[in-house]
Amino acid sequence: MPSLSSYVPRESLVHGLHPVTKLVYVACILALAVVYSTPALLVVLLLATCCVLLAARVLRPAVRIMSRTVLLIALFLFVVRGLAEPGGNVAFALGPLAFKQAGLDVAMLISLRLFIFVAAALTLLLTTYPPYLMAALEEKKLSPRASYVVLSTMQIIPMMQARATAILEAQQARGLDTRGSLLTRVRALFALVGPLVLGSIEGVEARAMAIEARAFLVHHRRTHLYAVATSSVDRVLMVALPVLTFAFATLRFLVR
């Protein structure tokens, strides 16, 4: 089973930043994505987040993850919103299916925001060693309970992936066909869901016992194996990012 993290070890400036600096970055991007409401500005913002991913040398894994998740959601949105819109201009039609312009516009805005947010969040997830994040959050006075929740949340997707892989391998070993026609694949998917959900619930219970046995939360304070350094770059960014965000937010009123 692989390690339970999506962390990609690389040498980059972004990797070396304090985890809280990266959290501030995610918050700033999120704020801008909410404030901006024109496709042009959102596209520029998306390009900017991709540049940061490139600088962090994790653009390729980030695109791979987004193409499997956000891209599918976006396509779904375009179809549903395009068809469900009650009236207005028809942008294009596929046989009896009429896609309405207003619905597509809404789908476009939501999808862009989704891409931007996931790109920013992946900057944090892919470049931050999870134990550093936990240490950094607790160093900034976040309670150990809360930092543990953050860490567990970060592990949900890799944990599910690891579990799914293990279950699939076991089912294939028992002779269940998971390849071939669409129908057999769908059947295999259903066979996967049950053990995945049950296994995850059991997993949560076992982990709760495991951390109790290690005296988690008995003291109000924890110490850490790692010391997370705050560099001068971090100090500058922690002030500069919110200021820049505020400045860029005003673009909203200039670009229509």
Add this chain to the structure above:
Amino acid sequence: MTLAIRLEDVSFTYQGAATPAVADISLAIEEGERIGIVGPNGSGKTTLCHLLTGFVPHFFPGQLRGIVRVGDLDTSSVGPAQLALSVGRVFDDPFEQLSGVGMTALEEVAFGLENLALPREEILVRSEAVLRAVRLWESRERSPFELSGGQQQLLAIASILAMRPHILVLDEPTSQLDPIGTDQVFGALHDLRESGITIVVTEHKIDTLASFADRIIVVHDGRCAAMGPPRDVLSSPDIERWQIEPPMWSRIAQRLRSGRDTRVCPLPVTRGELMAELSHAAA
């Protein structure tokens, strides 16, 4: 001698279960004693371990009767995390022992020490010592999830030992280990004797347990069927009724005595005891 553990008429029924998993158990364990618990599957060994570490009744709901005192704490009012400061618990499935916080074996050991709020230097010193003791120091940078079942078991034990509990409760700690790994674990437990730590261990490998434990407790259908020194308990004619495999050494001795009455002198249950009997017979 001070008591490390005291159970008085303890019974526990899991919520929804018709019969108690553990019934009418009374026992007193002295500080520094090494107790081996044996019994067939489903006899209540794990539940007994849960009782000693507060997971029953704080984690598994159900009806608890009687008194469980561990050190000077009453487990009905102190939860597992608080108890973990003095009572170490090693679960039967090493995979379930992993905190999920440690990305490497070293971090997994460090997790418990971070919770104890120890200084960083102390965390490093203790982690290195226990990882070397179980021969996992070379693998300290590896993910706990990538280790073999046996290595995970050793890591689980190391993570608990690093916290330096006064009492250690191990539930089938060698279930995934080969004979070499088993010897390694029991060797490590043996070395703890000088530290005065009290050890309670459930184990199916009866030969290993017979030479390790000061006293054996036989659990059968949730009840304490017998309790005493290994030689008294494991040479008992009732051993088959308890569904326990007799130690290899007593089976050999039984053959050698060929039907002579075992009640006159109990059967040897360790290699040493068998050797003593043989040299006595030769003289």
